[in-house]
Amino acid sequence: MCHACVIENVKQGLLSRRGLFRSAAALGLATGAAGLMSARPAMAQASKVVDLTHAYDGAFPTFDGKPGIIYEPAVKFADAGYQLWKLTIFEHTGTHIDAPLHFSEDGASVAELPVESLVCPLCIVDIKAKAAEDANAMVEPADLEAWVSANGEIPAGACVAMNSGWGAKVGDPLYRNTPDGKFAFPGFSKAATDMLAGMEVACIGVDTLSLDPGNSADFVVHFSWLPGGRYGIENLANLEGLPASGATVMVGAPKHAGGTGGPARVLALV
Template sequence: MCNACVIENVKRTMLSRRSLFTGAAASGAAALAMGAVSARPALAQATGKVVDLTHVLDEKFPTFDGQPGILYEENVNFDQSGYQLWKLTIFEHSGTHIDAPLHFSKDGKSVAELDPAGLICPLCIVDIKSKAAEDANAMVEPEDLDAWISANGEIPKGACVAMNAGWAAKVGTPAFRNTPDDNFAFPGFSKAATDRLAELGAGAIGVDSLSLDPGNSADFAVHNSWLPGGRFGIECLANLDQLPAKGATLFAGAPKHARGTGGPARILAVI
């Protein structure tokens, strides 16, 4: 056989093997991609409407301890320097914010260590406005979850289940935080409900009130059980009335500071 024939034969063999490996790699990549998709929670098919679930944070926004959650100090003055800059002092659990596992555990995940995939998830909204209108310390109970499931189907794995107690409308009034005789009073979740959500595989809970636990809680049972399990919570949500009970996708813009037990967050929903 001539040298030219040998060379051409080698070329054909190499090209054939290259095609084989390329096809195998493409099939493998496709399989991996399908696996990744199937491992993620089922997200809504969005129409493009974005609802901001975040309150504006300023010095007047209600906080658990009654102290301002954010303080401003002018660092650079525009008239003097042509640009402006604030020095901020921010307390982690202020405004619309995330509670990370580290908030109620010695060595749980910090807010910076939360899995980014879990910050984008299906949003399920449980409406307890009628109960909360009669009892400021009303709670989401297992029967509320049963009613939601009966009306809307199963709660997706990894979902954020949010309580809508109509409490966001009280921001800016003393009733968001206290009774007239200055006792804590606001709705939250019961431990029985969050234990059930943990069994169902929910990844987060959210409230439109000041705390995951109701205002009259003496033991922070939800904080002490839900967060150490590696899950997170969102407090002081806004605009839940603008969303359906199911079908929205939550985007939690969690802060990413080291050792963070939580922090103010930009929370968005897309439907």
């Protein structure tokens, strides 16, 4: 059966049933509203939701410089009355997750991440001052110790995110490179991630292209952090203005079997 015929049949079926559903819908809305009211206390501590995700297209900066997503029209509205894209997406583009499998032969895939690890206390370590002086600045143990001194212990299961101020550079070539074409952006040091691993932190996040700084030659943070069963988030947005502690992050991880990572919708509840 042609797509147009299917759509027309669906439209007619919906129209014929609209009257039947109208009274049921009224009852359903009342019941749903009551359910939402009863559920609301679970979210009472969050006064706002902040999107930590960049919208991205083929122009968004990538590590290898190639477009991370390609759009092809699969169905056009003018032809069929609806529209959809065929997307070719590389896993590690935009705001995305690095799963353990990304840097290990047999680590957990993105589909196998425990759901409990995707809802985390959010701890934001601000290194903007260092990053303004050194494009390859790193979160070091001293930065974590200063955070603990100011905010208390980093809880097990937390997401520890670096705020280097780099998110504001998206769209500028300096987000990825120095003017002479060398990789340059902040990241974590292995000494810091080893410290966080000992605290049983669930994940680390960066507002840059990589968990390792741009001048890394060995990707030591990737090779040490991810195979330990933990994950990372790269290209976070909108960390500026969030509190150093007290927010909760919800990581909308993709769930394709065998995935080494993938684009994610990341939200902070404050």
